[in-house]
Amino acid sequence: MSRTLKSLSSSLLLTLILASCGGGDGASSPPPSVPTPVPTPSSPKAQTMSGVVRNSAGQPLAGATVFAGHTVLFNVNALTTSGADGSYSVSVAQPAGSWYAGAQIKRRYNGADYTFDLQPDKTDPFPGTQGAIRDFSWKLTGTRPDGGKYGATLTVYADFFDPELLDWIPDMEVTLIPDGPLIDGSVGQTIRRRLIQTPDGQEGLMDIPLGTYVIRARYAPAGGAARDLSIRLRNTGDFATSVVSAFRQKGSDQLLEVEVSRQ
Structure with a gap:
């Protein structure tokens, strides 16, 4: 065999070896793909x-x-x-x-x-x-097939020792600021809403994605001056400018009860 043929054979062998190792130019193998959900079958299987x-x-x-x-x-x-x-x-x-x-x-x-x-x-x-x-x-908010809500419910009560505050409830506004990720790991958004009547007859907010929140309340009558209210967990602790809490499981729902005051 001539020296030229030997040289060509050696070069070809080296090329094949490098190719089997992923190439000789220093390029690395592509990273594994991110797992995705399996596709839904197009037709059901009997039984x-x-x-x-x-x-x-x-x-x-x-x-x-x-x-x-x-x-x-x-x-x-x-x-x-x-x-x-x-x-x-x-x-x-x-x-x-x-x-x-x-x-x-x-x-x-x-x-x-x-x-x-x-x-x-x-x-x-x-x-x-x-x-x-x-x-x-898994939906943290939205309407259930039975007409209920997937989100949690916040119920707001007036200070028991300030019965006249009950007249302010229709004009109250509550702000919830996320304190960390929501229960599914996603990032929550600040929620600011006026109170509505919940299905159990109480005033509050519905369909809130479950998480831990800094909660504040204020009296905000239409056309009038707004006024911050004190707040606490219902019948728990002292009133303050805000309260930090997560919702709790109650039966098949998630609920949080707070109490507001003018003091």
């Missing part, structure tokens, strides 16, 4: 309810409890848990009949435990023989 659970940012939500409930037989449910990619699958083969879908996520936040209902993309029941695809998402 199976399946789908994907996502958080408010559209990313996979692991550890959610998903259930298929029988529409006729009381307390007959098929349960499963969403995986790391947000997907789940549960059999609805037995007992025969139709089913509806539901899901919840549990989280611990600032030393307290919370349970949230997740929003289904469809609420209509389906026959078990046919199966169904039901996706879920």
Whole structure:
């Protein structure tokens, strides 16, 4: 073999070795892609309810409890848990009949435990023989399928020793300033609203994304001068210019009760 042919062979071999190692120009391999939720199947699988659970940012939500409930037989449910990619699958083969879908996520936040209902993309029941695809998402605010709200409720009471303050409540305004991330890790926004009447007959604010807030109140009549009010957690501690607190789980809802005063 000639010296020239040997040189060419050596060069070719070196090129192949460098190529197998990712190149000889010092370039590194591309970083791994960011995981994304698995795509939702286009059609359901017979005798199976399946789908994907996502958080408010559209990313996979692991550890959610998903259930298929029988529409006729009381307390007959098929349960499963969403995986790391947000997907789940549960059999609805037995007992025969139709089913509806539901899901919840549990989280611990600032030393307290919370349970949230997740929003289904469809609420209509389906026959078990046919199966169904039901996706879920975690909403901190918005309207539930039953007409309620996903967000928390703030209830405002007037100082018990100042009964005339009750007349001011319709003109009160509350400001909530986030004190850290919300329960899902997202960044909250300052909320400033006038009080409304809640479904339980109290005055307050509804549909607030759950988090810890610095809370202030003031009297702000239309066309009149505004006046800051003192505030505290209801029947707890001294009145001050603001109070810092998170909402608490109460039954299936999240609630925070505060009390305002002119002192």
